Amino acid sequence: MMINFGPIVLLTIKIIILSLLFFYSIFAWVAWRKVKFLSQVVETEVSPVLIFILLVNLFLGLILFLTALFVL
Amino acid sequence: MIKSLASYCPEPKIHFKDQEEKEVILLLLRRHLVTNFWWLLLFLALPTVPFLVFYGGFLPIDFGKLPPTYLHVITWTWLGFDLGFFLINFMDWFFNITLITSFRIVDMDYINLLYFRVSETAFNRVEDVTYEVSGLPQILFNYGNVSLQTAGTEERFEVGQVPRPAGVHDLITDLMEASRH
Numbered sequence: 001m002m003i004n005f006g007p008i009v010l011l012t013i014k015i016i017i018l019s020l021l022f023f024y025s026i027f028a029w030v031a032w033r034k035v036k037f038l039s040q041v042v043e044t045e046v047s048p049v050l051i052f053i054l055l056v057n058l059f060l061g062l063i064l065f066l067t068a069l070f071v072l
Numbered sequence: 073m074i075k076s077l078a079s080y081c082p083e084p085k086i087h088f089k090d091q092e093e094k095e096v097i098l099l100l101l102r103r104h105l106v107t108n109f110w111w112l113l114l115f116l117a118l119p120t121v122p123f124l125v126f127y128g129g130f131l132p133i134d135f136g137k138l139p140p141t142y143l144h145v146i147t148w149t150w151l152g153f154d155l156g157f158f159l160i161n162f163m164d165w166f167f168n169i170t171l172i173t174s175f176r177i178v179d180m181d182y183i184n185l186l187y188f189r190v191s192e193t194a195f196n197r198v199e200d201v202t203y204e205v206s207g208l209p210q211i212l213f214n215y216g217n218v219s220l221q222t223a224g225t226e227e228r229f230e231v232g233q234v235p236r237p238a239g240v241h242d243l244i245t246d247l248m249e250a251s252r253h
Binding site: 020 | 075084085086088089137139141142146148152153156159160163166167169180182185186188190
């Protein structure tokens with residue numbers, strides 16, 4: 001099937017990707033806050049590592065969002 | 073650190089909020105590791121999807137016409153969501169904890185990102201303990217559900233899909249006996 005990837009289709013794809021990445025960044029932020037809270041409820045050796053991974057995930061989401069915003 | 077990731081961990085080196093000074097954590101329980109199989113498999117399979125779709129020709133759309141930057145961003149977005157899928161499922165497993173301490177049973181239910189519940193019951197309030205092992209995976213890997221009936225109209229405590237349910241049942245009944253003497 002031939003789809004003409006014209007400006008309107010590309011703009012639609014861009015809006016969808018940006019929306020997804022925006023919600024992903026919010027998810028990553030909530031997940032990081034939640035784990036910070038949970039690690040106070042139950043202190044384990046893994047919690048600091050998990051908090052770090054979720055912080056990296058949050059930055060990844062933001063970097064992806066900014067990349068999509070400026071590159072697409 | 074590996075011990076913290078166990079699903080059946082006697083005397084774990086952890087501390088929880090509201091833990092009393094003389095209270096000792098005897099057992100930490102999570103869902104059996106085998107219960108993570110399907111989402112782990114999906115997590116490992118999902119990264120192949122953009123490559124199959126864009127380069128495998130599995131969809132009747134010619135994605136070769138799409139600018140390369142779009143292909144890259146879509147692929148990275150997909151991989152990001154895959155990582156998110158892993159983290160959500162890992163957290164769901166990791167923070168769903170039941171602690172059997174020398175005084176009580178503490179059940180921490182991580183339902184989703186926006187909901188977390190901690191409930192506890194003392195051993196002298198437990199009236200009945202039941203465990204069940206049903207289905208082929210549970211019989212093969214020795215895991216099952218342990219449920220506790222507490223006094224009065226309080227709801228049942230459910231500890232689901234934990235390893236060695238007979239051992240857990242045994243420990244709880246022993247602690248119930250000890251609390252009544």
